[in-house]
Amino acid sequence: MEKRLSDAAMEGDIQSLQDLLQEDPLILHRSMVSCVSETPLHVSSMLGHVNFVQELLNLNPELASELDFHSCSALHLAAAKGLLEIVKELVRVDPGMCMVRNQDGKTPLHLAAIKGRVKVLRELVRARPESAQVVTERDETALHLCVGSNRLLGLKSLVEEIGKDDDVLVNEKDCDGNTVLHIAVAKKQIEIIKFLLTVPGLDINAINKHGFTVLDTLTQSPRDLRDMEIECILRDAGVLSAKDLQIITPEWVLTPTKVPQITRSLVSYVSAEESNSRKPIKTHKHTDWLGRKRSALMVVASLIATVAFQAAITPPGGVWQADETVDGNGNPLEHPRKAGTAVMAYSQDIEYGQFMIFNTLAFLASLSIILLLVSGLPIKKRRWMWIQMIIMWVAITAQVITYFISLRHMSPESAAGMLRDVTEISVLAWLCLMGVVFIGNVVRMNLWVLRKYGFIKEKEQKPSAQVDNDQEDV
Known part of the structure; x- marks a missing residue:
């Protein structure tokens, strides 16, 4: 009879x-x-037999509280599969099952969050609002699980249900001290980051157990092309690094007649430090400037290296697809052609040599920058950064020359006159731009040398103006 009961549950046969x-x-x-x-309720709930589930609950409501060998209730299974009608029936009979954790330490709400079951999430929270506060064995809330599984719609539905009444939940931390914003930044989930920054009450400068804010988490994570966009989003929202938070001093509101002498001394010390705050700000801005330059150089160098590598293995005109030792008349070729060699090398050997020289120069220059940036050498001073930028100019210029050589090779003779005009104008404009950049940097370097050795005296400026001036130093 147990076999017949199991078959009836699988088929939903009332x-x-x-x-x-x-x-x-x-x-x-x-x-x-x-x-x-598994009870018949487990089987029918997992398979979505709503009428059969209703009949079982009417006959024996205690089935809703039964757990299988993995400590999962029927509500766990229905929530994981997103079966809304069955979830409604189960929470109607026993809403307390929303709080029960299975063998893995997860409640039905946690499973629905991981799977992104939006409607089920809403139903469970409405049936038992306190279930949103239950955490996993790693102290993760349902919000953490939504972000960890990249479930933006599920996250939005949870925040709409609980965020208005409980601002603390969006700032809950897991066992590593990470908030949901830490996790979203670590996983480079741009849309989730944008949404979280709009949530009222979110602590954007929360610090985890490693002493990192979300901005520090971004810096420590593996770099990719999304980092610059994420950093801009975070900074626009007012997110600070741990170093930024340490240099912020509280405002003192004191009554002079009632302040002890030791407190007055402390306030005097703090005031003196604030009046002499140029150096810390300068150091922070200096480090921030170098960090942005390093990131920009890494991205550009990677792109140039990729383009140069692709151009080397697929030169203009392509490569010979098969070996050729005789011409169309059967006569032996003076220079037999081998499969995989460049067509341009046989037809225009001088231009091919120029193409490969400049392409190799761009490739090696960009790889040199990447090697310097990832080598771990102490090259964090401005002069080293400018040397790398000069190498980058060389790589970009070589890439431009490679482009024009390829363009001339691929253009027919009928377009030679127009191509020559375009090339001359483009090269002239490029040389003018390079000249302006070079002259501008030479002037900046000379001014820096003159200021450093006292030939030019700097005017007294406000700290904010001083920061801007530091950014212009070479």
Whole structure:
């Protein structure tokens, strides 16, 4: 009869269930105490038989509280599969099952968050609002699980249900001290980051157990092309690094007649430090400037290296697809052609040599920058950064020359005159631009040398103006 009951649950056959009850009225109670892992309610809930689930709950509501060998209730299974109608029936009979954790330490709400079951999430929170505060064994809330599984819609639905009444939940930390914003930044989830920054009450400068804010988390994570966009989003929202938070001093509101002498001394010390705050700000801005330059150089160098490598293996005109030792008339070729060699090398050997020289120069210059940036050498001073930028100019210029050589090779003779005019104008404009950049940097370097050795005296400026001036130093 247990086999027949299991078959009826799998098929959702209510008539077979009623026939079994006529034969044995206690069969549902027996299924609760048998050695079988899953009850008929587990099976029918997992398979989505709504009518069968309703019939079982009407006959024996205690089935809703039964757990299988993995400590999962029928509500766990229905929530994980997103079966909204069955979830409604189960929480109607026993809403307390929303708080029960399975063998992995997860509640039905946690499983729905991981799977992104938006409607189920709303139903569970409405049925038992305090279930949103239950955490996993790693102290993760349902919000952490939504972000960890990249479930933006599920995250939005949870915040709409609980965020208005509980601002603390969006700032909850897991076992590593990470908030949901830490996790979103670490996983480079741009859309989730944008949404979280709009949530009222979110602590954007929370610090985890490693002493990192979300901005520090971005810096420590593996670099990719999304980092610059994420950094701009965070800075625009007012996110600070841990170093930024340490240099912020609180405002003192004191009554001079009632302040002890030791407190007055402390306030005097703080005031003196604030009046002499140029150096810390300068150091921070200096480091920030170098960091932005390093990131920009890494991205540009990677792109140039990729383009140069691709140009080397697929030169203009392509490569010969097969070996050729004779011409169309059967006569032996003076220079036999081998499969995989460049067509341009046979037809225009001088231009091909120029193409490869400048392409190799761009490739090696960009790789040199990448090697310097990832080498770990102490090259964090401005002069080293400018040397790398000069190498970058060389790489970009070589890439431009490579482009014009390729363009001339691929253009027909009928377009030679127009191409020559375009090339001359483009090269002239490029040389003018390079000249302006070179002259500007020479002037900046000379001014820096003159200021450094006292030939030019700097005017007294406000700290903010001083910061801007520091940014212009070479």
